[in-house]
Amino acid sequence: MPVLHIENLTRSFGATRALAGIDISVERGEIVALMGANGAGKSTLVKILSGAIAADGGTITLNGSTIAPKTPHDAARAGIATVHQSTDIVGAPGQTVADALLLHRFAEGGTPFFVSRRSLRRQADAMLTTAGFSLPLDRDFGDLSAAERQLVAIARALANRADLLILDEPTASLSGEESRRLFDILLRLRAQGLAILYISHRTADLEAIADRAIVIRGGRVVGSFARPIDFSSAIEAMIGRRLDALQPAVRPQAATTVFEMREARLLPTSSPFDLSIREGEVVAVTGVLGAGKSRLLSAIFGASKLAAGAMLLGGKPYAPRSPAEAIASGVAMAAEDRHRSSLMPSGWPGHSLAATISLPHLKTWYPQGLLFGGRERREAAAAITRLGIKASDPLASVWSLSGGNQQKAVIARWEAEPSRLLLLDEPFQGVDVGARRDIIEAIRARSDRATLIATSDPEEAHEVADRILSIDRHTLQPIAVDATVNPAFQGTHA
Structure with a gap:
């Protein structure tokens, strides 16, 4: 039984059909790459799975149970952890890294009335250790780079017990070394049975970790590719035409x-x-x-x-x-x-x-x-x-x-x-x-x-x-x- 099974999922925004009947399954201990051009429906699908918006139709099954998360909190309780491409919602200027890492716990009301700074630092440090990252816990979140904010988001998501982890362009702001460390973590989580839905435009990322690639275009699944993934065919399916390698046109050398x-x-x-x-x-x-x-x-x-x-x-x-x-x-x-x-x-x-x-x-x-x-x-x-x-x-x-x-x-x-x-x-x-x-x-x-x-x-x-x-x-x-x-x-x- 797959961890995630999506059948005939639909969603429209006015006259725009964002999802036109998506069918996707992700098995336990599998990393599935979701590929698609901008506007193909990837973000809409992630928002539905993470409880940000509702689907118009279709079913989502997680571990055999039908779910319809109405809020991100519903999705998290059901066992879905999502790391979005934008990190604006991860923390705010004035918060420390430790505060940002534990923000969701404060929001859920699971912390005691009196909390010691030492206890917060210990919990936050444990989250970073689990994720395999290192950040100064007392640093202002507003002073972090885009890459560092992404690390906070990933560490926070990995600290929650989840059956499905969704990553939306997680390496867009990461260096090569940070990306490799993230891949090591994801491969370890895959070995532990976690199902991972990985969204990226970087074929090098997908080649490094994906077991399978699913391509969507116009709100529908138009291709599925098992490892080793034929990225030329996947890209052709993604954009609906062949994409020859770009060769910058040679132009005369300017004198000015x-x-x-x-x-x-x-x-x-x-x-x-x-x-x-x-x-x-x-x-x-x-x-x-x-x-x-x-x-x-x-x-x-x-x-x-x-x-x-x-x-x-x-x-x-x-x-x-x-x-x-x-x-x-x-x-x-x-x-x-x-x-x-x-x-x-x-x-x-x-x-x-x-x-x-x-x-x-x-x-x-x-x-x-x-x-x-x-x-x-x-x-x-x-x-x-x-x-x-x-x-x-x-x-x-x-x-x-x-x-x-x-x-x-x-x-x-x-x-x-x-x-x-x-x-x-x-x-x-x-x-x-x-x-x-x-x-x-x-x-x-x-x-x-x-x-x-x-x-x-x-x-x-x-x-x-x-x-x-x-x-x-x-x-x-x-x-x-x-x-x-x-x-x-x-x-x-x-």
Whole structure:
């Protein structure tokens, strides 16, 4: 008898059919990968299983008993533990890591009235030990990186006794070493009989741990692949067409240098480096978590300062004291965690697709302070067509969109106005291969600016970049040129 059996599950949002009769089973001691393009229905399925929304029809059976969780608490009591891609609900600034780890126990009312800090630390430390992670228990949750918040979410889920563990893009913010540690934990849990439903766009993750892959498209199961998984066929089933390997189009080498860093140090203890990016060039910087990718982009965008060295934009000294000054100089940036840095909360003014695109341009578009929605809607409608954003209309809430379409909206924001330098921090995080191709085409279509991308995935770097650099210990260094890198930009210095 399977741990989880789903039969003919359906769910609609107005006229949109998100799930059109899903049938899935997961056996005890099995890791099943759930693959699907953005908008295929994966998130809807996870929300139903975790009790966030209800299904319109169909049945969910867990260990032989039919369940219909109405709340996340119902799902947890039934034996379903879910780790979502977004970590905003895991904790809040002002809480310690220990508090965030034990937050669910406080919410459930299972703790005594008086609780000692020593007892909390002991319980939290035991949870981290079980998960195989190490984090400072007294650190403010608000100061954690996206990867560290993800570790808190995973450790908390693993601490609950569950029959089914659902992981939604768990390695999107993790380094290679952290991912390997997580895989070791999941394989150990599988050996203990836990059923795991694993959602990821990273085929390397699935190849490492999945026993089977199920592909959904248009709210239906369109393929099932046993190990060894034929990922070429799985991807073809996922997007409904063959996806040939991307080869960046070779473009003429531009003569104009847009941005330079000279003798730059990101930290007082790091080594100096130079960086030069030309007009029309796309440069990717790769490195493990903590190597300095985000700090590099942050310094260029004025969110932090260089320890030493100089920057030039268009041949003139450039030293922004804030992101606002950077934007005014023609430097734009999409940060790593779009949910925290780029999207207004659901229900707030500015949470629509049109408002998301217009947000940093309000002073330029409406210098008199009076907001007229016509331009916002026109820009959003153009972005829907240009980037293939799957949205019902320009005024649709950005939170109603899939992760890949949310990321397209963030990219569209900086496509709406000319910029000299575009900075993208992990732009393909949680984005499926089809949406990734759309974003890459949009990035490479612009020859009037320079683009600097930070990514921890070398495969993504080779798909998008004319030139690739590595970063280690906060120091940039060139790497061997691969055949997929644009020959027109080979030989240029770091």
